[in-house]
Each structure stands twice: as structure tokens, then as C-alpha cells.
Amino acid sequence: MPIIYLSPSTQENNLFVSGGTEEEYMNLIANALEPWLRANGIGFDRNTPSMTAASSIAASNAGNYDLHLALHSNAAPDGKYGTVQGTDVYFYPGSAQGARAADIIARNLKAIYPNPNLVRALPTTNIGEVRRVRAPSVFIEFAYHDNVDDAAWIKGHIQEIARNVALSLTEYFGLPFLTPQPPRNGVVDVNWGYLNIRARPDLDAPVVAKAFDGARLTVWNRWEDWFVVNSGGVSGFASADYVTLV
Secondary structure (H helix, E strand, C coil), X not given: CCEEEEEECCXXXXXXXXXXXXXXXXXXXXXXXHHHHHHCCCEEEECCCCCCHHHHHHHHHCCCCCEEEEEEEECCCCCCCCCCCCEEEEECCCCHHHHHHHHHHHHHHCCCCCCHHHEEEEECCCCHHHHCCCCCEEEXXXXXXXXXXXXXXXXHCHHHHHHHHHHHHHHHHCCCCCCXXXXXXXXXXXXXXXXXXXCCCCCCCCEEXXXXXXXXXXXXXXXXXXXXXXXXXXXEEEEHHHEEEC
16 A cells, blocks of 8 residues: 655645635645545545644654655745746655656646646755655645636635546556545455455555454445455555455
8 A cells, every 4th residue: 555645735824815825725635635545545644734844744754655745835936926827846856756756746737737838847955845755755836826827726626636636646656546435334254364455456466454354444445356445544455355345
């Protein structure tokens, strides 16, 4: 099971030109993203609005994450307030996996941002959440919150942005892309002791957890002959032949 550290902005003083804050809207995108992560077997931990960039970095580095994903909006420099638009997806120049994730995310965001020519994947050594985290990191500046059109695009496309980012994450991790479904309860039904929960819907994929006969699971989704499940706080894929829905 891949697991990410989800880090929406904690910058409550960065104001949208049309009202609201960067922290508010990036957390709304993170809220909308969570069901997509569960539906696709991607585990996550998340910062909170009371944290800072420094404490988010520390929390990320304290875990063992496959990707650090920071969600932000941008602002133009002095003298250009309100005149700049676009999406920038930052990665650390020494990280091949960070660059790959940023390229995928930028390519998919081109499909929904109004001007795809203004969507870029860029290397940087200036952003702490790119430079100082142990995991491969991507720092998304979705659009400029001081620009009227960009701010309106973010506010009007929360769900679409979340879906698009989830699509990129499944591509990055090599998972099927699934639409969220209402969760169901399941019970493991095997004769040999336990059922393997795997990182991907593949019998050769690594085992991330073991669920014993009779164990209860949360079933988030289905892909072909596999369920996306949560067992004891661990998400992954389980053979649907050995899980009974209740």
C-alpha cells in the first residue's frame, strides 16, 4: 500500500482576492481528496491547520511515506499583484521520483486548468517542503489567489481538482483509478488462517497486512476480482473471493 503525507497549506494570512484564505481552500481540496485516496487504496496521514510548514516537515520525516504532497495557492510578487496566472508543480532537482510525480501531476492538471500552457513542473531548492523532507516531494501551487480568474477557478473546481490529483497519484503508484463508493463491511472467509492484503491488485504484489479468518474489514471499493480494503488501519487490496460482504 502506498502511503502519502498530505500537507495542505497552513497559511491563514494569505488572502484570496475574492475572500477566504489559502489555508481554507487548500484544506477543502484535501478534504475532497480523502475519499479518492481511500477508494484507490492509497493510505495517508495529514497535517492540521494548527501546524506550520516546519511541523508538517517534521511530521512527514517522522514517518515512512512514499510521497509528500503539499497543496498551496500562489501570489504574485510586489508590482505584479493580480496580473499573474498559472499552475506550478515543484520538485527537488535531485529527486527522480519527485520529478516523475510532478511531471504526472502537471500533465494531468493541464486537462482542467483554463490555460494549459501555464501549467509547469519546476525544480526548486527554495521551498522547505521540497528540500527538507525525506520522502519524494511535490509542492503544488494550483493557481494565483490574488488573481480574480485564478481564485475563481480554485473555488469553483474543488472536486474536479481533487479528482485530478487522485488520478495522478494512481498513475504514479501504478494503481487502477477508481471512483469512490459508499463503504461496506466485509468478513474474511478463508480455511488456512489468514488472507493477505496486498499493495496492489496483483498476486505478486507485496503483502502489507494479514487479516485472519473472521476478521472484519472496511471495503472501500472493488476492481475486477479485488476489493480495496482497510484492515487494522492498513489499506490495500484483498481477493474478493475470500471476503464476504455483510
